[in-house]
Amino acid sequence: MSKIILITGGSSGIGKSVGEFLTAKGFQIYGTSRNPEKYTNSKFPLVALDVANVATIKSAVSEVIEKSGRLDILINNAGAGITGPIEEIPDAEIKRNFETNFFGPLNVIKEVLPHMRQQQSGLIINVTSIAGYMGLPFRGVYSASKGALELITEAYRMELKPFNIEMTNVAPGDFATNIAAGRYHAPVNDKSPYKTSYGNTLALMNSHVDSGQDPKIMAEAILRVINTQKPKAHYKVGEFMQKFSIVLKRILPDKVYERLLMNHYKL
Template identity: 55%
Template sequence: MQSKVVLITGGSSGIGKSIGTYLKSKGHIVYGTTRSKAKYPDFDDFALLELDVRNAETIAAAVAELIALEGRVDVLVNNAGVGITGPIEETPHEEIANAFAINFHGPLLVAKSVLPQMRKQRSGLIINITSIAGFMGLPYRGIYSASKSALEIVTEAMRMEVKDFGVKITNLAPGDFATNIAAGRFHVTADKESPYYEKYNSTLENINESVAHGENPVQVALAVEKIISSKSPKVSYKVGATSQRLSILLKKMLPQKVFEKLLLKHYKL
């Protein structure tokens, strides 16, 4: 496969780092992004550009720098994201807005920034990293589910709008992978006076255990390479544990209340 110039947001750690390291090993020219390069003085897995997906100026500057260096951008992997957990009633609304700024508005801003160059090239690929959680409303992860679901849907619209320009857009929805996402996640600290205290904390333990025992993130990197190699990418891809991928099918097939009961049983609610 011909070498591609690849830009990966949130590339300094977790899934983004795994994707970048793997693609570089396959001969691609990889640039990752981070909000602060100063935090990674010894990072040498691949080149890093400074970019905050909440800040349009930093996005424009990073994309301009990449084009000045390489003359093109072939692939954008919109990977930067943030976790958020808590009872929706008790989640500060500024944290809800921040989650949408990073998980939904950010990927759109970056995509809009690379599209003029991709249209000029008459080629390009945008892979939006969504989540299996975005296919269903999960208790105490409702805001995260909603932000990823919004990105999933808007991608479906964008790919139809840009197809005549030679640009392809697709979604890649991972399940739970063993990364450090929990370290950067916002989570409500419900006190013992909260009516949600017991069930929320038991659910949070369930969530953390799933991530800790999640799949190897290199699986996501393999999926990204498969998409890059495809002449006609699908609308959406899923990667992760079989049970998590199966949950999407069950939601489509089962009556709504039956599926809801399955989730309640899983989370012991």
């Protein structure tokens, strides 16, 4: 019997690639989108869900359970980028980013857990980011929201052990997706003291996404996690240096690591 998988943010980017890949492997996939009617060519069904709206989360999960009778795997993929000098990003945008990247996934988890507990089985995969392992300049809010999801997963895993429900993080590096077009960019203000440093860093970040890896690599990694009986807490998927940067942070003195990051971003 094929497993039933719900992927938030399944209409584009990593979510779409993962959904198409897993569909081809025989899984029954439901993706989500805030406006599923826009994606008539989707290779798997899309249900309406906005992670910032609890009512739509409840409705979407109920729809999947009603149609399939169960839910085996949740892939918490929906997320949003945000860039800018922390001092200059409006509070409302910071809160909106946390609603999407942190509170949204938590609310989807809360909605699926009763069903998985009743089944006495389930797997939850939170798509985080390698950026969540370090505070990156002009991506500090994004790093913080993804890092928060990484950490809370560590705690959640232990709480769920008695129910035979597994939870893990899969942290991607830079992949060739449309995240740069959809992220919130604080404007590069001519009068800002950060004009030059932020402008240069923003151009570098966008180039990283444009030259990023094929999202299929992320899909293959998620399939390996699905096929692992007892997943680890953390998986990293990306180019060698992106993953190695996490190792360097563990072993290098703080100031040395900070200097490496500043040199990388030409600050």
